[in-house]
Amino acid sequence: MRPSLITCLLLSSILLLSGCAISKYKRLSCDKIVMNEGDLAPVLRPSGAMKYKTSIDVLNNHLTGLLIIKKTDSLTTRIVFVTELGMKMFDFEAQGNHMRAVYVFDPMNKPAFIDALKRNFNDLLLLNAYNHETGKCTKGNRRVFEVRNGRDKSYYTIEDPGTHAASLQENFHKHKRVSKTEYTYDKATGLYSRIRTKQYGLVKFYFELNAIPPSHD
Amino acid sequence: MYKFILVLLLPLTVFSQAFKAVKDTSALKQKIESMSKATNSIESDFTQEKNLSMLSEKIISKGHFAFKKDNLLRWEYSSPSKYLIVINKEKVMIKDEKKISKYDMNSNKVFKEINDIMVSSVQGTIFKSHKFKTNYFENDRFYKLELIPQDKNMKDTFKKINLYFDKSVTSVAKMEMVEASEDVTLLDFSNKKLNAPIADNLFIIK
Numbered sequence: 001m002r003p004s005l006i007t008c009l010l011l012s013s014i015l016l017l018s019g020c021a022i023s024k025y026k027r028l029s030c031d032k033i034v035m036n037e038g039d040l041a042p043v044l045r046p047s048g049a050m051k052y053k054t055s056i057d058v059l060n061n062h063l064t065g066l067l068i069i070k071k072t073d074s075l076t077t078r079i080v081f082v083t084e085l086g087m088k089m090f091d092f093e094a095q096g097n098h099m100r101a102v103y104v105f106d107p108m109n110k111p112a113f114i115d116a117l118k119r120n121f122n123d124l125l126l127l128n129a130y131n132h133e134t135g136k137c138t139k140g141n142r143r144v145f146e147v148r149n150g151r152d153k154s155y156y157t158i159e160d161p162g163t164h165a166a167s168l169q170e171n172f173h174k175h176k177r178v179s180k181t182e183y184t185y186d187k188a189t190g191l192y193s194r195i196r197t198k199q200y201g202l203v204k205f206y207f208e209l210n211a212i213p214p215s216h217d
Numbered sequence: 218m219y220k221f222i223l224v225l226l227l228p229l230t231v232f233s234q235a236f237k238a239v240k241d242t243s244a245l246k247q248k249i250e251s252m253s254k255a256t257n258s259i260e261s262d263f264t265q266e267k268n269l270s271m272l273s274e275k276i277i278s279k280g281h282f283a284f285k286k287d288n289l290l291r292w293e294y295s296s297p298s299k300y301l302i303v304i305n306k307e308k309v310m311i312k313d314e315k316k317i318s319k320y321d322m323n324s325n326k327v328f329k330e331i332n333d334i335m336v337s338s339v340q341g342t343i344f345k346s347h348k349f350k351t352n353y354f355e356n357d358r359f360y361k362l363e364l365i366p367q368d369k370n371m372k373d374t375f376k377k378i379n380l381y382f383d384k385s386v387t388s389v390a391k392m393e394m395v396e397a398s399e400d401v402t403l404l405d406f407s408n409k410k411l412n413a414p415i416a417d418n419l420f421i422i423k
Contacts, residue, residue: 049272055313062311062313062316062318068269068271068272070271070272072271080271082267082269084313085265086265086394086402087402102398103373103398106373106374107330
C-alpha cells in the first residue's frame, strides 16, 4: 500500500471517529439564552471551602491527595492540592477568565503541565460556563446547552433538569473531543459529590474528585 | 487565688519554652551524628497536622512508620484514609485506596525530592545537606534545628524546616515544615522504638 493511501485512510478514520463524538449533538433544536446557575448547578459554593479526595493521573504519574477549593471573595477562587504527605503540589488563583499559578511544586513546574491543569480546572469547576450566549436544547429527557467560541464548542448535558442528578460536559476543538467531565450531584448537600474528567490527546489527564462533607471554613 | 498564681507563673512557663541559641554547636552536631550512626531502625506512630492559611480547620492524619538502614522506609497512613509509601533504596511503591503505583527514584524527580527529605529527616541527617543552612536552638525540653533552604528550588517550597530532638538526642521528636506561603505541616512522633528488629518483608516492593 502506498504511503499516501495509508495517510488518507488514517486521516479519514480520525475524521470519522472525531465526527462520531460530536455527531450526537447535531440536529438539536435550540433557543438562544444566557446560561446561569439555575440551568446548571455550580460547582463552587458562594462561601466556605470545599474539599475533595482527589486523584490525578497524567503520563505515568498517579497523584492523590486533597483538593481544596475556596472562594476568597466574590471574584477570586483558590484551588490548592495537597498530597497525603502534606506536601502542597500546586496552588492556583482564579479571577474571572484568568487563572494564575501561585505555587507549583518544583519538579512539576513545567509550562505545558501548568497550562493543562489550568484549562482542566477552568472546565471542571465550571468557572467560565456561565453568562455566555448559549443554545438551550432539548433531547429526550435531557437538556443540552451548547456554547460556541470560534472553533471551540462546549456541550453541557443535564440528565434530569429537575434534580441536576447527573451532568456531562464535553469540549470540542475543530469537531474533535478534547475533554469530557461527568458530574454526580447530591441534592441533600447541594454539591457535586463526584466529578470525573478525562482530557484526550497526546497528553492524557484523568481527574477524579470525591467530595468530603463541607466544613464551615 | 489560682488565677493569680497562674498569672504569676505564666511568664515563667513561656520563658522556659522559649528557644535560645545553642552555644556549643559542634558538640550538638557530634551528638546528632552519633545518634544517626547508632540508629539502625526506627518504628513510630505519627500525627500529621497540616495548617493551610486558607482553611480555619487543621487537616489531621495519623499513621505509623518504620525505617531501617539503609534507605528502607515504610510510611503508612491509617486515617482519614489509607495510604502507604514504601521506599526500598531506589524503588518507590505507593498504594492508595484504588491503585498501586511503582516508580524508579532516578527517573522521577518528584519522588527523589520527597525521598531525600523524608529519609534524611527521620534519620536526623538532613542538616548535613548542602541545600540548607542550619541554626541551632534549645530550650528545657528540646534541641531545635532550624534548616533554612539555600537551594533556589527548595526555597520556593520551604521557608524553613524545624527538626526537634529530645534533650538526650536519641531521635527526632517532631518536625515542622514551614512553606514559603506560611502553611505549616507538623509531624509529631510517638511510641518510638529504636533499633528494634523490623522484618525485611515490610519493605518489599513486588
